[in-house]
Amino acid sequence: MKNIYKLLVAGAILLSASMSYAQDESNRWSIAVGINAIDLYPVGEKDAGLGDYFDEFFNVDHYNIMTVPSRFEVGYYVGDGIVATGAFSVNSIDTVGDTKVDDLSYYSLGGGLRYNLAELWSGGEVFNPYLGAGGSYQWLDDEGFGTFNGTFGFDVKLMDNVYANIQTSYKHAFEDNLPKHWQHTAGLKFTWGAVDTDGDGIVDSKDACPTVAGLEKFMGCPDSDNDGIEDSKDGCPNDFGPAETNGCPDRDGDKVLDKDDKCPDTPGVVALMGCPDADGDGVADADDKCPNEAGPVARQGCPVKDRDNDGVEDAMDKCPDVKGIAELQGCPRPVMPTKEVQAQLNEYAKTILFDTAKASIKAQSAATLADITAILKKYPEAKFTIEGHTDSRGSAKYNERLSDDRALSVKEYLVKNGIDEFRLSSKGYGEANPVTSNSTKAGRAQNRRVEINLVK
Incomplete structure (x- = not known):
């Protein structure tokens, strides 16, 4: 045994x-x-x-x-x-x-x-x-x-x-x-010795929500609105709603849930958070001064007169018979110089001559500056920056000051000859931006230059 x-x-x-x-x-x-x-x-x-x-x-x-x-x-x-x-x-x-x-x-x-x-x-x-x-x-x-x-x-x-x-x-x-x-x-x-803190009949170790009374089918978690969706997964835990809308109601049936619907009892459009728009102009009827006549939001839903159909109403259009753009108050965007014109400007600019170690322009550059002035006058809406550059001889600080003075001299010359000063700015870069090596005389000559560039 x-x-x-x-x-x-x-x-x-x-x-x-x-x-x-x-x-x-x-x-x-x-x-x-x-x-x-x-x-x-x-x-x-x-x-x-x-x-x-x-x-x-x-x-x-x-x-x-x-x-x-x-x-x-x-x-x-x-x-x-x-x-x-x-x-x-x-x-x-x-x-x-x-x-x-x-x-x-x-x-x-x-x-x-x-x-x-x-x-x-x-x-x-x-x-x-x-x-x-x-x-x-x-x-x-x-x-x-x-x-x-x-x-x-x-x-x-x-x-x-x-x-x-x-x-x-x-x-x-x-x-x-x-x-x-x-x-x-x-x-x-x-x-x-089972512990059931919330008294819902589900012991704490098996209760996913041990401090809140809930239902057995949700492992002890609650369903406050009794819509069959536990609160933690219910988009509207206190409002009865179907599973298709994550437990949220949509009383007016316009596909905008009541919690997001500004007009929950009147069918509306999604884009206007459930409010109606009878004339379809994108302005809710409640905010539309002309609810039955389509008009832009800027005019609170009322139609506008716009002869050239450029989106700028005639009363605000400085060019009402020519299609333009809103940022220019209905006028067309001005013509800007092409890449070829820009290249021609810089061909002229780099031939501008200055007195040695000075910012004063030599007299023989007058013809070149006249050509530059003529080009700038063709594009009255365009703005340009005049940039001065030097070779590497001398100190960097001196070269920067000299190039800045030379760029300013060109700007002042152009202003005196009819170019609006607000279209021009100037800056000197000294020896910082060479186009070729400064080790040869020819290279240094190329690096001593003025550039005139379009401000984009």
Whole structure:
């Protein structure tokens, strides 16, 4: 009979299944009742005639089994997968490995912490393995000693709040002359103590909204407007609406939801946030001074007179009979110089001559400046910048000042000869922008120049 019990214990230790939580926020308290087996052999003491760690670990002939309920454990779920435990067990020792000894009474009282491994993968419905650590005090006949304990076990769900419990613990004595040993246990565990903070009948560990009463079909989350869409997914959690519009109503059926509809009881257009526009001019009827006659927004929906159809009403159009652009008050954009004209300007500009190391223009440049003036007068709307450049001789500061003065001299000359000064600006860049190398006389001559460029 004893060997049958030993085989049952060994078979239970080898049992494996899927995943679950035997004890968590749903069941904070537990009590386990079962049998236990003490094995003093595979404890790493070969010199003492015992085996290495785990040697013949499943040899049930080495087990001292107390077949009646002989181990009792109370557990409390602390949180984050951790359970605090306290346990008491009793046994009778008559076997040490293959050696028979006189019967020795065995009592153990201890406690510790264990961690539900299923916490790592969010658990399941059948099986919960755990690891634990703690300590206990044993009495072997009249001798008492303490041990540090490491535990592995698992719970297998049989029914709600009832689990089969299998566990093995290695108990390491604090002193070398005291017996190290394994304690294997098998039994039943009963759990209770579910927490339901919001009182909706769904325990907190299974309640997605544990502090707000809700419905079972939404894992404890509420549906305030009873439209079949839980509040967290409902665009209008307090207004009944269909799933097609994410729980939001549209009373006037104009495809603009009431929460966005400025005219929720009158069908309107999406572009005007649900308000009507009888004449289709893009101005809501409530804001349209001519609701039955199309007109632009700028005139509050009333039509305008625009002879040249350029979008600028005649009253504001400085060129009412010539199609133009709004930014020029209805007049056409002025003609600007082409790239070829721009190139010609700079061909002229680079031939402007100055007195050596001065900003004064030489008299022989008068003809060139006359040609430049003529071109600028052809484009009265165009604006230009006059840019001065030097070669690299002299200091950078001096060259910048000289180029700035020369550019200004050209500007002043052109203004005196009829060019509006507001069309012209000038700036000197000194030696910063050479067009060729300054290492030769010819190169330096090319770098000493004036450019006249269109302001775009």
